[in-house]
Amino acid sequence: MILARIDGVIVASVCHPSMHGCRTVICQPLDENGRDEGTPILAIDPLGAGEHQRVVLSTDGSKTREIVGDPKSPLRNMILAIADTDAS
16 A cells, blocks of 8 residues: 555546546655655546545555456556545
8 A cells, every 4th residue: 555645637538448437646655754755656536535635545456457347457556545634
């Protein structure tokens, strides 16, 4: 699992059939101090996270393909949770 920040949404006119109806977002991985770490990755977002929200990503491609119902899907990453950043 990876902690990441939502940096944007991907809109495609043509995509793999398994991606129809899936919201795809750009996620910037974060280190333990909340700083950018590595390059951004794409993930499907079944939770509807907002831009700049912190999320927990799964990189388990087999589980993601199981969720979309296509064992040949190119999808690998999926948002599992929206991280609570309220410190109160």
